[in-house]
Amino acid sequence: MNLTLHVWRQARRDAPGRFERYQAQDVSEHMSFLEMLDVVNQRLIQTGADPISFEHDCREGICGSCGFVINGNPHGPLERTTVCQLHMRQFRDGQELWLEPWRAKAFPVIKDLVVDRSAFDRTIQAGGYISVRTGSAPDANAVPVPKTDADLSMDAAACIGCGACVAACPNGSAMLFTAAKVAHLGLLPQGQPERLERVLGMVEQMDQEGFGNCTNHGACEAACPKGISLDFIARLNRDWARAALSYAPREVAEGAF
Amino acid sequence: MELRSRVPDGPIEQKWDRYRFDLKLVNPANKRKYDVIVVGSGLAGASAAASLGELGYNVHCFCFQDSPRRAHSIAAQGGINASKNYQNDGDSTYRLFYDTIKGGDFRSREANVYRLAQISVNIIDQCVAQGVPFAREYGGLLANRSFGGAQVSRTFYARGQTGQQLLLGAYQALARQVAAGMVSMHPRTELLDVVVIDGRARGIVVRDLVSGKVASHMAHAVVLATGGYANVFYLSTNAKGCNVTATWRAYKRGAAFANPCYTQIHPTCIPHSGDYQSKLTLMSESLRNDGRIWVPMQPGDSRRPSDIPDGDRDYYLERFYPSFGNLAPRDISSRRAKEMVDGGRGVGPLKNGVYLDFRDAIARLGKNEIADRYGNLFEMYQRITGENPYQIPMRIYPAPHYTMGGSWVDYNLMSTVPGLFVIGEANFSDHGANRLGASALMQGLGDGYFVLPYTIGDYLAQQRFEAVEPSHAVCRDAEREVSTRVDRLLSAKGTRTVDAFHRELGALLWAQCGMSRNAAGLKEALKQIPEIRERFWRDVRVTGSGAELNQELEKAGRVADFLEFGELLCRDALEREESCGAHFREEYQTSDGEARRDDDHYAYVAAWEYTGPGSAPRLHKESLWFESVHLAQRSYK
Numbered sequence: 001m002n003l004t005l006h007v008w009r010q011a012r013r014d015a016p017g018r019f020e021r022y023q024a025q026d027v028s029e030h031m032s033f034l035e036m037l038d039v040v041n042q043r044l045i046q047t048g049a050d051p052i053s054f055e056h057d058c059r060e061g062i063c064g065s066c067g068f069v070i071n072g073n074p075h076g077p078l079e080r081t082t083v084c085q086l087h088m089r090q091f092r093d094g095q096e097l098w099l100e101p102w103r104a105k106a107f108p109v110i111k112d113l114v115v116d117r118s119a120f121d122r123t124i125q126a127g128g129y130i131s132v133r134t135g136s137a138p139d140a141n142a143v144p145v146p147k148t149d150a151d152l153s154m155d156a157a158a159c160i161g162c163g164a165c166v167a168a169c170p171n172g173s174a175m176l177f178t179a180a181k182v183a184h185l186g187l188l189p190q191g192q193p194e195r196l197e198r199v200l201g202m203v204e205q206m207d208q209e210g211f212g213n214c215t216n217h218g219a220c221e222a223a224c225p226k227g228i229s230l231d232f233i234a235r236l237n238r239d240w241a242r243a244a245l246s247y248a249p250r251e252v253a254e255g256a257f
Numbered sequence: 258m259e260l261r262s263r264v265p266d267g268p269i270e271q272k273w274d275r276y277r278f279d280l281k282l283v284n285p286a287n288k289r290k291y292d293v294i295v296v297g298s299g300l301a302g303a304s305a306a307a308s309l310g311e312l313g314y315n316v317h318c319f320c321f322q323d324s325p326r327r328a329h330s331i332a333a334q335g336g337i338n339a340s341k342n343y344q345n346d347g348d349s350t351y352r353l354f355y356d357t358i359k360g361g362d363f364r365s366r367e368a369n370v371y372r373l374a375q376i377s378v379n380i381i382d383q384c385v386a387q388g389v390p391f392a393r394e395y396g397g398l399l400a401n402r403s404f405g406g407a408q409v410s411r412t413f414y415a416r417g418q419t420g421q422q423l424l425l426g427a428y429q430a431l432a433r434q435v436a437a438g439m440v441s442m443h444p445r446t447e448l449l450d451v452v453v454i455d456g457r458a459r460g461i462v463v464r465d466l467v468s469g470k471v472a473s474h475m476a477h478a479v480v481l482a483t484g485g486y487a488n489v490f491y492l493s494t495n496a497k498g499c500n501v502t503a504t505w506r507a508y509k510r511g512a513a514f515a516n517p518c519y520t521q522i523h524p525t526c527i528p529h530s531g532d533y534q535s536k537l538t539l540m541s542e543s544l545r546n547d548g549r550i551w552v553p554m555q556p557g558d559s560r561r562p563s564d565i566p567d568g569d570r571d572y573y574l575e576r577f578y579p580s581f582g583n584l585a586p587r588d589i590s591s592r593r594a595k596e597m598v599d600g601g602r603g604v605g606p607l608k609n610g611v612y613l614d615f616r617d618a619i620a621r622l623g624k625n626e627i628a629d630r631y632g633n634l635f636e637m638y639q640r641i642t643g644e645n646p647y648q649i650p651m652r653i654y655p656a657p658h659y660t661m662g663g664s665w666v667d668y669n670l671m672s673t674v675p676g677l678f679v680i681g682e683a684n685f686s687d688h689g690a691n692r693l694g695a696s697a698l699m700q701g702l703g704d705g706y707f708v709l710p711y712t713i714g715d716y717l718a719q720q721r722f723e724a725v726e727p728s729h730a731v732c733r734d735a736e737r738e739v740s741t742r743v744d745r746l747l748s749a750k751g752t753r754t755v756d757a758f759h760r761e762l763g764a765l766l767w768a769q770c771g772m773s774r775n776a777a778g779l780k781e782a783l784k785q786i787p788e789i790r791e792r793f794w795r796d797v798r799v800t801g802s803g804a805e806l807n808q809e810l811e812k813a814g815r816v817a818d819f820l821e822f823g824e825l826l827c828r829d830a831l832e833r834e835e836s837c838g839a840h841f842r843e844e845y846q847t848s849d850g851e852a853r854r855d856d857d858h859y860a861y862v863a864a865w866e867y868t869g870p871g872s873a874p875r876l877h878k879e880s881l882w883f884e885s886v887h888l889a890q891r892s893y894k
Contacts, residue, residue: 012805029643030530038756039533045754045809050800053808055323057496059536061637062421063327081640089643110467111806118444121324125436129429130388134308134706135379137386141343144397154390154415157422161326185388 171212301681304705333420361689405694491763690838
């Protein structure tokens with residue numbers, strides 16, 4: 001099949017960008033979307049043009065590196081699929097496709113379809129962990145975890161941090177990403193001691209990074225390649241409200257003794 | 258060059274405990290005065306950086322991805338082994354040790370493997386405490402499964418995403434140290450050289466992948482946790498970015514490279530479908546628990562699989578290995594599949610696969626049960642191939658997956674360059690000639706959490722350091738070399754893309770140094786690789802400049818290193834005139850086609866020393882001796 005691509009090209013963070021038009025010819029239905037772009041790029045290089053930059057690594061839908069918007073859909077038209085796992089049999093001969101980077105204030109464009117998602121790392125650094133010193137853990141079976149809790153925790157932990165939720169959200173909110181981590185750890189007994197501190201810290205950082213607020217559109221869940229549920233946002237809100245009302249910051253708590 | 262393994266004396270069960278007591282300690286107040294560089298942020302790198310930061314060292318961690326959470330450990334599906342014996346089925350430290358030594362075909366160091374089995378239990382404790390959501394039973398305790406043909410259920414797992422969950426655990430521990438100011442993280446930064454001053458590793462030269470700036474970073478010790486080199490074959494299950502550059506640059510600075518010819522081929526991957534193919538997708542080995550592998554009896558049989566009656570099918574693994582059947586180890590299953598395809602009995606449009614058929618399992622257990630066990634894998638398969646495996650048997654074929662070889666390291670995980678440590682898949686240490694399923698995650702985390710943090714202290718405590726600055730002449734020279742290379746790649750302005758050369762190299766190595774090797778083929782490859790390399794430097798086309806994000810340039814540098822490394826790979830395979838584990842030399846097989854090991858002549862680690870450009874590398878041998886196990890022939894009949 002043959003396709004027409006309109007691809008966002010932007011040389012640098014501070015450079016203006018624009019759509020450029022390319023023809024993708026002789027595309028096999030067995031190609032992944034990224035392999036189709038590989039072929040386009042090989043031809044561009046041979047004509048001396050700059051190939052399209054896009055992020056990718058594992059190409060198995062798990063590392064979270066890849067992702068851009070295809071005709072308005074983060075990761076393209078297929079549900080629960082990263083763009084590396086999207087195959088060309090989902091498209092028709094002659095189709096026109098518009099490829100853009102994630103658009104969000106907190107994700108500045110680095111080049112073409114590549115954006116800076118380090119805001120996610122900083123949000124995790126603000127409490128998205130359990131403080132456990134290497135070597136100080138009790139026996140793994142010392143604390144039983146009900147299977148239903150462990151399974152739900154795993155549902156949340158499946159987040160790959162690709163950023164599609166932010167790109168899909170009209171507010172550019174990172175609530176689904178943050179909520180997934182808050183729920184993953186908050187559902188486990190090991191995550192309880194820091195549960196309130198965690199949610200306050202992560203939400204504060206998320207706000208500082210310039211992510212928008214959640215207004216319950218649900219576009220994040222629909223775009224999420226791992227099907228992370230909106231329910232986790234409700235959990236986050238509940239934990240946050242509890243924390244905001246009852247949590248005594250650490251220095252006060254320590255000072256009290 | 259002298260290979261000193263530093264394996265301690267004493268009974269094997271006591272070696273590590275005694276040794277840990279003998280290791281020198283760094284005074285807690287002094288730890289912050291030591292800078293440690295960790296390159297790579299996968300299971301080994303992230304766990305090491307987090308643990309070292311927690312101990313009080315001043316850690317700098319580098320990765321080429323945009324975030325440390327992207328490292329390729331994330332893609333491991335199956336699980337992680339530990340000798341917890343939670344299933345009460347007779348597992349023990351000794352059994353895990355023995356299985357690993359035997360699985361590695363007696364080509365690994367006993368003491369290292371025993372230590373790995375010992376600390377395996379601590380790893381699980383650590384991960385659970387970090388919040389890794391392992392699978393659990395209804396009583397709330399951890400679930401286990403048997404994996405890769407093991408006779409006990411010792412594999413812990415988190416659905417089909419164990420690597421992801423373990424990596425997120427380590428990544429979060431790392432994030433905590435970043436927040437605490439103990440680790441500074443340098444993402445989108447690639448190592449391009451190792452700085453060795455007065456015989457010790459004192460830093461690295463990196464390129465900032467966004468600005469293109471080349472700079473040196475100094476430290477008192479450098480840790481490489483940079484993964485394996487399976488991408489030398491171009492098509493592999495590795496992430497596209499995986500490369501040999503760090504260990505190869507280290508090799509050229511004096512860190513011997515050990516056993517490069519031990520490359521593991523995974524038997525259950527989706528066969529390639531066309532020239533555009535960029536990588537191969539692994540289907541979890543667990544599929545072999547219920548699927549039956551077959552090819553048509555007759556070469557060229559073009560009937561649909563469902564039209565081929567049982568009498569015309571060859572369930573060859575069940576035929577060759579009645580007791581293990583479809584669960585025969587990875588190397589053996591892979592080789593037999595190749596034999597079938599080479600014999601003209603391959604299936605699929607390109608005749609390049611074998612069937613993995615669930616017909617009988619569905620009839621026995623019902624479609625629902627199969628969907629429960631493998632639903633997500635079936636879905637993934639259908640997404641990629643467009644075929645429904647509930648109706649049409651899957652097609653599979655082996656693909657390069659993991660590399661047991663790597664930088665030579667001693668018991669401290671230190672390479673032949675003092676102060677340069679190598680951990681995880683990047684070193685050679687624990688898997689011998691073949692790695693067992695669910696053992697890679699164990700080794701990566703074992704090295705990072707529980708071995709390196711002790712042994713690096715021993716090194717630092719015994720050294721005296723003078724301050725070195727990035728303005729040091731050695732750094733300046735290395736930076737200049739790196740920049741010159743970048744300029745050369747950009748200025749060749751030839752006619753062929755980097756990928757075209759990479760594919761050419763990969764196809765050659767896959768043919769001559771893949772699942773089976775012979776002297777004539779290896780010699781042919783050794784003749785052709787320098788020729789491809791010469792053409793590469795003359796005719797490669799890399800667009801853009803060095804002062805920007807330039808993904809082609811990144812690839813070009815990595816392929817240039819693969820083009821050198823491929824030669825060492827073949828040389829090592831040629832030198833090892835025996836078949837062991839993943840290394841199968843056609844000349845050395847039994848009459849029924851099994852590997853023939855030669856313990857009298859080849860029970861050693863081959864460690865190669867770089868001797869300069871255009872000069873043949875020098876082989877050093879570390880003899881392997883076995884005090885605790887008997888060398889036995891692997892048999893899975």
